[in-house]
Amino acid sequence: MSEIIRRDPRAEWxxxxxxxxxxxxxxxxxxxxxxxxGLMRKNPHVMAAGFIGPAGLKRIDRxxxxxxxxxxxxxxxxxxVQLPLHQVIxxxxxxxxxxxxxxxxxxxxxxxxxxxxxSLAGNDGAVLAVVFGEHKESSFSTAGIDRLxxxxxxxxxxxxxxxxxxxxxxxxxxxxxxxxLLPDSRTGGGELGRRFAAALGERPATRVWQxxxxxxxxxxxxxxxxxxxxxPRLILAAxxxxxxxxxxxxxxxxxxxxxxxxxxxSRIEDLGPVAVDPAAIAMAEAEFxxxxxxxxxxxxxxHQATAALGATEGASRVAVDDGFMPRNRQVGATGTWVTARxxxxxxxxxxxxxxxxxxxCDKVVAINMDPGCDMIKRADLSVIGxxxxxxxxxxEAVDNFRNGAQRDAA
Numbered sequence: 001m002s003e004i005i006r007r008d009p010r011a012e013w014x015x016x017x018x019x020x021x022x023x024x025x026x027x028x029x030x031x032x033x034x035x036x037x038g039l040m041r042k043n044p045h046v047m048a049a050g051f052i053g054p055a056g057l058k059r060i061d062r063x064x065x066x067x068x069x070x071x072x073x074x075x076x077x078x079x080x081v082q083l084p085l086h087q088v089i090x091x092x093x094x095x096x097x098x099x100x101x102x103x104x105x106x107x108x109x110x111x112x113x114x115x116x117x118x119s120l121a122g123n124d125g126a127v128l129a130v131v132f133g134e135h136k137e138s139s140f141s142t143a144g145i146d147r148l149x150x151x152x153x154x155x156x157x158x159x160x161x162x163x164x165x166x167x168x169x170x171x172x173x174x175x176x177x178x179x180x181l182l183p184d185s186r187t188g189g190g191e192l193g194r195r196f197a198a199a200l201g202e203r204p205a206t207r208v209w210q211x212x213x214x215x216x217x218x219x220x221x222x223x224x225x226x227x228x229x230x231x232p233r234l235i236l237a238a239x240x241x242x243x244x245x246x247x248x249x250x251x252x253x254x255x256x257x258x259x260x261x262x263x264x265x266s267r268i269e270d271l272g273p274v275a276v277d278p279a280a281i282a283m284a285e286a287e288f289x290x291x292x293x294x295x296x297x298x299x300x301x302x303h304q305a306t307a308a309l310g311a312t313e314g315a316s317r318v319a320v321d322d323g324f325m326p327r328n329r330q331v332g333a334t335g336t337w338v339t340a341r342x343x344x345x346x347x348x349x350x351x352x353x354x355x356x357x358x359x360x361c362d363k364v365v366a367i368n369m370d371p372g373c374d375m376i377k378r379a380d381l382s383v384i385g386x387x388x389x390x391x392x393x394x395x396e397a398v399d400n401f402r403n404g405a406q407r408d409a410a
Contacts, residue, residue: 009380020246020247022083083142083247083248083249084247084248084249085248085249085250085251086146086248086249086250087250087251088121088123088124088125088126088146088251091124091125091126091146091147092124092125093121093124093125093126093177093178094125094126094127094128094147094175094176094177094178095117095120095121095125095126095127095128095177095178095179095181096128096129096130096171096172096175096177096179096180096181097113097114097117097127097128097129097130097145097181097182098129098130098168098180098181098182098189098192098193099113099114099129099131099183099189100183100185100187100188100189101131101132101135101137102187102287102341103136103287103341104134104135104136104137105135105136105137106137106139106140106143107341107362108239108244108339108360108362109183109185109189109239110143110183111143111244111245112237112239112240112241112242112243112244113181113182113183113237113241113242114127114129114143114144114145114244114245115144115241115242115243115244115245116181116211116237116241116242117144117179117181118144118242118245119211119242120178120179120181120211121146125178126146126147127144127145127146127147127250128145128146128147128148128149128171128175128177128255129145129147129148129149129252130149130151130167130168130171131148131149131150131151132150132151132152132156132164132167133151133152133153133156133157134152135150140250140252141249141250141251141252142245142246142249142250143244143245143250144244144245144248144250145250145252146250146251146252146253147251147252147253147254147255148252148253148254148255149171149254149255149256149257150254151167151171151257151261153261155261155263158270158272159268159270160268160270161188161191161192161195161268162195162267162268163261163263164192164195165192165195165196165199166261166262166263167261168180168192168196168199169196169199169200170257170259170260170261170262171257172200173259174257174258174259175255178233179231179233179234179235180193180196180233180234180235181235181237182196182234182235182236182237183236183237183239184206184207184208184236184237184238185239189236190206190236193206193234193236194206194236196234197234200233200234202232202233202234203232204232204234204235204236205218205229205231205232205234205235205236206218206236207219207220207236207237207238208235208236208237208238208241209237209238209240209241210241211231211235211241211242214230214231215228215229215230215231216228216229216230216231216232216235218238219238278306278307278310278311278312278313279312279313281312283312283314283328283329283331283336283338284336284337284338284339286311286312286314286338286340287340287341287342288309288310288311288312288340288341288342288344289311289312289313289314289331289338289340289342289343289344289361290302290305290306290309290311290312290313290314290344290346291313291314291315291316291331291343291344291345291346291348292313292314292315292316292319292324292325292346292347292348293315293316293318293319293345293346293347293348293349294316294318294319294322294347294348294349295346295347295348295349295367295368295369295387296319296324296346296347296387297387297388298388298391299324301388301391301392301395302346302387302391304391304395305391305392305394305395308394308395308398308399309394309398311344312340313325313329314329314330314331314336314338314343315329315330315331316330316331316332316345316348316351316354317330317332317334317335317351317353317354320335331354331357331358332351332353332354332356332357332358333352333353333354333356333357334353335357336357337356337357337359337360338357338358338360338361339360339361340358340361340362341361341362341363342361342362342363342365343358343361343363343364343365344364344365344366344367345358345364345365345366345367345368345375345379346367346387346390346391347367347368347369347387348366348368348375349368349370349373349374349375350366350373350374350375350376350377350378351374352374354375355374355375355378358378363380363381364378364379364380364381365379365380365381365382365383366378366379366381366382366383367382367383367385367387367390367391368382368383368384368387369384369385369386369387371384
């Protein structure tokens with residue numbers, strides 16, 4: 001078994017959130033401390049942790065299991081969080097959600113949408129997620145999904161909105177959802193939702209940011225006005241329309257279509273993605289950002305590593321003030337707020353303004369020499385070491401991977 005201690009960001013978040021139902025279970029008690037006279041004091045209630053036996057007597061557990069240690073004495077990195085299970089045995093109705101699944105995973109917009117669906121489903125309804133093609137997501141149960149329908153096939157690969165509409169119509173005929181929820185995004189959900197509404201003859205509510213008492217409120221007039229209307233069957237919701245599900249886990253039971261999906265004669269030919277220079281992508285829209293800070297000493301190597309990874313370049317305020325990067329590449333509260341799926345911070349200690357600017361990023365990777373800096377505490381994956389050596393190793397690893405792929409293709 002590996003001896004590497006791995007952090008659990010979710011457990012750490014619950015330990016900081018006093019309103020979470022599992023907050024008390026995540027708190028650790030002080031076992032010993034130094035008294036005013038220099039004597040070591042011990043807490044007997046913690047050192048002799050036990051349990052109540054069947055006869056009502058307290059039994060002492062000397063194995064260390066209840067104190068988070070095994071017989072070998074090695075303490076686990078964090079207590080395992082077991083959220084309460086929400087089950088819907090026989091759903092009275094369905095709330096269907098079609099997430100964007102960018103990169104094959106649920107994004108922040110998708111999770112907001114699932115949180116909204118969870119509030120509409122209540123205790124009697126079930127949230128049905130419809131996913132097209134292969135995916136890489138493994139946490140459907142903690143996102144609020146009761147039923148999961150994965151529709152696979154070559155016809156659904158690439159840009160095929162007409163075929164996707166055919167698939168949604170098949171789902172609608174079989175399950176008859178009370179409401180359909182799609183993200184009103186530029187990455188597919190906005191267009192698919194409007195095409196699906198036209199196919200159903202429904203008038204959808206777009207850019208919805210709030211639902212209450214059978215009414216929905218959506219943005220209009222370039223975001224300067226709000227329109228309120230009766231809640232329709234098809235809803236295109238904006239980001240942050242609801243809080244993601246965080247206090248329950250769900251079954252995510254697999255579902256299948258009873259009938260096949262009719263093949264649509266597509267009038268659109270997908271020629272594949274267009275190559276885009278990462279440097280030309282706006283910081284607020286970039287999916288993969290590599291930012292450099294005061295810890296970067298070789299900026300030529302930094303640019304080479306960013307180009308090899310195909311990432312968009314960013315920088316901390318210190319690097320911008322020192323003239324190593326232009327002002328439009330500054331990340332943070334005083335620069336640009338970013339929402340990248342992967343954010344790699346190289347040599348950035350993590351000032352509060354910078355951490356505010358990356359608060360919406362999905363995954364944060366930190367490369368730093370200081371294991372106690374704030375960026376390391378914020379990161380999902382940390383690498384402690386010299387940034388130049390690590391960037392050089394990344395370049396070599398990318399080259400070896402590409403050369404191996406070319407040999408396999410030949």
